[in-house]
Amino acid sequence: MTNANPVTIETIIQRLRDFASERDWDQFHSPKNLAMALTVEAAELQEIFQWLTPEEAAHLDPAQHQHAAEEIADVLLYLLRLSDKLGIDVLDAAVSKMAKNALKYPVEMAKGSHKKALGAE
Amino acid sequence: MTNANPVTIETIIQRLRDFASERDWDQFHSPKNLAMALTVEAAELQEIFQWLTPEEAAHLDPAQHQHAAEEIADVLLYLLRLSDKLGIDVLDAAVSKMAKNALKYPVEMAKGSHKKALGAE
């Protein structure tokens, strides 16, 4: 049997709206506050890696992996909530940015020598 | 005519893999480095809002709005790249976290008085 209701970005955005509305938390969800919360969650994710060697960081143990999954979820949730409040479609924005990055970092020039990695400044 | 190939999270993840591979940038994309880059992008997004009043932040002008869209894209791209490297499904992780948040912040107890906003710690 196929999954008739797969989870999508849109589903999650709607659930986040309902979650905030039911708790009367919209008052706290200003773009400025959400942008702050997003950075805090990104820092919590980063904290998992900060004292690890590159090798350890590439091979998290199960507890660290689960912790990383939860922090990744938090980053995504705040990112979607902020985008929703600003009226920005994250997938459209991502596609546009990838096109821009492809122009900015042509394959031949960027090969191996460049360190911007995704082209983000 | 319907769009036969809508953009999905999976599409973007695959394009990011190709983008890095073509440029020989996989060597820089360790989980530790990607987690750092993610925080830096979140901070760049936050920077747009830092000197704005809450009112100004809720009504970005077109240039600020475009800037926010690009930084939101950067956050998403690094988040997907990091998740891919860690073998974490971001949508699954988000759904699990929302279920956890719903248990942690029951509607009646959380209503209006709580400030964690999405339940993330």
Place this chain on the structure above:
Amino acid sequence: MTNANPVTIETIIQRLRDFASERDWDQFHSPKNLAMALTVEAAELQEIFQWLTPEEAAHLDPAQHQHAAEEIADVLLYLLRLSDKLGIDVLDAAVSKMAKNALKYPVEMAKGSHKKALGAE
């Protein structure tokens, strides 16, 4: 009676060296790791303010104030540790940057209308 040994930046830097050395923690204190830890501490400080209104943020209650003092201390400690590892004198660097900012933002041009606040980019 005067305090014969007032605390200075130099005193703290030396104590941090001893603290790390005694615990064999120098191995973790690479500049890259310390820079990561510094951002994490700054984010923890920021987290205190994220759901507060500007008014609430300007009038922390005693528990929040104590929490802020501890996070401010953490930021300073990592900043001094990182600077020490890089051979950078933080006070000299601050004085140079203030001179640069004064040139970049002349009083008459910057007055009230500019929002970079300390001139930092």
Place this chain on the structure above:
Amino acid sequence: MTNANPVTIETIIQRLRDFASERDWDQFHSPKNLAMALTVEAAELQEIFQWLTPEEAAHLDPAQHQHAAEEIADVLLYLLRLSDKLGIDVLDAAVSKMAKNALKYPVEMAKGSHKKALGAE
């Protein structure tokens, strides 16, 4: 000849007050905004290191070193400005935190095996 007016933390705090006052920037320097700016500067400092190997990060070239000094200065300036606005003495706070860390991480227990590095949570 000795330097009759060495730079101190107090000198810098006073200069920052004057700098903001002359430019009518106090209106932007709320604790919430300054905390945001501090994190942004810490992220800019971190960005210098993000694609470097641990070895490269420990041996910055002159341009990177100068860049790091400027970002370190920015972090210190915002930290001092924020502390001033909150009425927190950064050196006192640092000394208290170091005392707390020394109790929390006794030498024998922490030796080599612990990764919190400065004891900050």
